[in-house]
Amino acid sequence: MATQGQVITCKAAVAYEPNKPLVIEDVQVAPPQAGEVRIKILFTALCHTDAYTWSGKDPEGLFPCILGHEAAGIVESVGEGVTEVQPGDHVIPCYQAECRECKFCKSGKTNLCGKVRTATGAGVMMNDRKSRFSINGKPIYHFMGTSTFSQYTVVHDVSVAKIDPQAPLDKVCLLGCGVPTGLGAVWNTAKVEPGAIVAIFGLGTVGLAVAEGAKSAGASRIIGVDIDSKKFDVAKNFGVTEFVNPKDYDKPIQQVLVDLTDGGVDYSFECIGNVSVMRAALECCHKGWGTSVIIGVAASGQEISTRPFQLVTGRVWKGTAFGGFKSRSQVPWLVEKYMKKEIKIDEYITHNLTLGDINKAFDLMHEGGCLRCVLKMNE
Numbered sequence: 001m002a003t004q005g006q007v008i009t010c011k012a013a014v015a016y017e018p019n020k021p022l023v024i025e026d027v028q029v030a031p032p033q034a035g036e037v038r039i040k041i042l043f044t045a046l047c048h049t050d051a052y053t054w055s056g057k058d059p060e061g062l063f064p065c066i067l068g069h070e071a072a073g074i075v076e077s078v079g080e081g082v083t084e085v086q087p088g089d090h091v092i093p094c095y096q097a098e099c100r101e102c103k104f105c106k107s108g109k110t111n112l113c114g115k116v117r118t119a120t121g122a123g124v125m126m127n128d129r130k131s132r133f134s135i136n137g138k139p140i141y142h143f144m145g146t147s148t149f150s151q152y153t154v155v156h157d158v159s160v161a162k163i164d165p166q167a168p169l170d171k172v173c174l175l176g177c178g179v180p181t182g183l184g185a186v187w188n189t190a191k192v193e194p195g196a197i198v199a200i201f202g203l204g205t206v207g208l209a210v211a212e213g214a215k216s217a218g219a220s221r222i223i224g225v226d227i228d229s230k231k232f233d234v235a236k237n238f239g240v241t242e243f244v245n246p247k248d249y250d251k252p253i254q255q256v257l258v259d260l261t262d263g264g265v266d267y268s269f270e271c272i273g274n275v276s277v278m279r280a281a282l283e284c285c286h287k288g289w290g291t292s293v294i295i296g297v298a299a300s301g302q303e304i305s306t307r308p309f310q311l312v313t314g315r316v317w318k319g320t321a322f323g324g325f326k327s328r329s330q331v332p333w334l335v336e337k338y339m340k341k342e343i344k345i346d347e348y349i350t351h352n353l354t355l356g357d358i359n360k361a362f363d364l365m366h367e368g369g370c371l372r373c374v375l376k377m378n379e
């Protein structure tokens with residue numbers, strides 16, 4: 001039955017309140033308006049940023065909402081004026097939009113896009129500042145402009161990357177967030193050069209993708225730092241060459257790394273979201289040139305600090321969103337790199353479940369043995 005122009009009722013996981021189990025509900029998804037795209041989500045993974053917002057610590061967190069931002073699916077219908085995708089296209093929703101027209105997109109200096117950011121932060125669509133999701137007439141907020149924990153979602157056309165229809169959607173869904181973030185932090189934000197010494201704080205999916213990126217950039221030493229030594233075995237497969245568990249030392253971890261590297265690392269990456277670790281990651285960098293990149297998302301109210309002398313003496317503190325990748329332009333390129341076996345994806349997927357198991361999937365994510373759990377949406 002044709003669904004274009006109709007309200008679709010489908011299953012979605014609704015977050016009603018911080019930390020309360022998600023509830024699988026029948027949700028009404030309105031047709032896309034001008035400049036919008038309705039997508040049938042086939043696979044979604046869970047990211048720690050979903051858990052962060054669900055926890056109530058995200059200043060932009062709104063409830064009730066439909067979380068989820070690492071997914072892949074097929075365009076079901078498009079609104080007026082949408083020209084770059086059509087029904088049937090295989091796509092990855094992109095929480096980081098790319099309109100190619102705003103001052104951010106035109107600057108060439110950033111991958112951030114200003115076109116729809118105010119709406120996505122407010123959990124609504126730009127056109128009418130309303131949600132396309134409702135349950136019996138009561139609106140449910142969008143999340144990050146993607147809301148992929150729903151069998152159907154509506155996104156802005158600037159937030160959709162059209163990809164190779166041959167690409168396996170149950171794998172390339174990971175290119176919606178964690179893997180590109182780690183790779184891009186190395187390639188685009190830090191621009192790690194051959195021979196560099198790299199330290200990675202936190203060896204989850206993002207940290208492992210940093211390792212993969214650093215290896216391909218030709219780093220000479222890739223030092224993985226994690227308080228969970230169980231992470232070290234798997235990290236070897238992603239390029240980590242040395243391991244440090246801060247719990248094994250009495251001195252501050254930044255001192256441990258400075259001592260191990262004759263004065264400090266060339267590049268460090270914080271992949272946890274812990275502001276004390278962010279400080280350590282900066283302070284383990286080499287005087288004169290060491291660069292530290294913040295990737296982890298820290299809770300509302302948290303602030304970073306260090307002695308300004310650390311920067312006066314040449315260390316550089318940076319951050320990255322989606323690894324600096326321009327989403328609509330570069331996600332299809334990342335898909336092609338995966339198809340050519342130039343980047344890993346399968347190795348990050350430790351669990352496969354269905355939408356109905358989403359609370360179990362979040363439990364797994366917090367247990368440490370899970371990198372990414374992919375949910376099949378239509379069972």
Ligand SMILES: NC(=O)C1=CN([C@@H]2O[C@H](COP(=O)(O)OP(=O)(O)OC[C@H]3O[C@@H](n4cnc5c(N)ncnc54)[C@H](O)[C@@H]3O)[C@@H](O)[C@H]2O)C=CC1
Binds near residue numbers: 274321
């Ligand atoms: N900036 C961006 O665009 C993005 C940011 N993120 C953020 O990146 C962070 C990492 O994400 P995932 O890799 O999925 O998380 P994860 O939870 O799988 O990995 C974090 C790792 O850090 C380790 N860890 C925790 N405390 C530590 C400490 N004090 N010292 C050393 N290691 C410690 C844990 O054992 C774990 O292995 C999260 O904050 C997430 O929200 C995720 C995607 C995109």
Ligand SMILES: N[C@@H](CCC(=O)N[C@@H](CSC=O)C(=O)NCC(=O)O)C(=O)O
Binds near residue numbers: 058117
């Ligand atoms: N709403 C949060 C912002 C959290 C954040 O920094 N998000 C990252 C992506 S994390 C993906 O898993 C990001 O891209 N930020 C840039 C942006 O424009 O949101 C908060 O306020 O803490």
Ligand SMILES: [Zn+2]
Binds near residue numbers: 047049050069177178
């Ligand atoms: Zn994410």
Ligand SMILES: [Zn+2]
Binds near residue numbers: 100112115
């Ligand atoms: Zn833009």
